[in-house]
Amino acid sequence: MAYERLYILVEGDDDKRFFEKILTPLFEGKYDQVKVWKYAQQKKEKVSQFLKSIKGMNADYIYVSDIDQEPCVTARKQYIQSKFKEIDKDRIIVVIREIESWYLAVLDDKSSKRLGIRYSNTTDNVTKEQFNDLIPRK
Known part of the structure; x- marks a missing residue:
């Protein structure tokens, strides 16, 4: 084989x-x-x-x-x-668009709230820069 x-x-x-x-x-x-x-x-x-x-x-x-x-x-x-x-x-x-939108696509409303991210029905137009802006700063 x-x-x-x-x-x-x-x-x-x-x-x-x-x-x-x-x-x-x-x-x-x-x-x-x-x-x-x-x-x-x-x-x-x-x-x-x-x-x-x-x-x-x-x-x-x-x-x-x-x-x-x-x-x-x-x-x-x-x-x-x-x-x-x-x-x-x-x-x-x-x-x-960009693969970063895939990360957000799996979030439901509850998960989004827990992470402090605004929920969206569609993530098709999310760019890498927009995704990175959602990440909390230390």
Whole structure:
């Protein structure tokens, strides 16, 4: 039986924490190894080389990206493919807005009050900066 690997390529620290704590455990039954790797601070060439090495190992991967200023998911995927020729568009997951909004999406009214955060029915437009502004200062 082959050794199965999954690489999850994420933008930053918040994304890495989210995927390591919440989603990685969901994949551990299917894969022998699940690794989360931050690409945002890496040079384009290093990301390209990493994608090539993943393909060379015949491993699976998911490339996670915020939609940022693109008008739609398709446009964002096309932009990423223009940067990384070796990426498979079906391996790109585009997060509408930013992943920080996912943290708030799980809060109900009671949890929001306990944390001192205003409750919202939708978190689709929450940016990283808005999320960080909600965190109490020490």
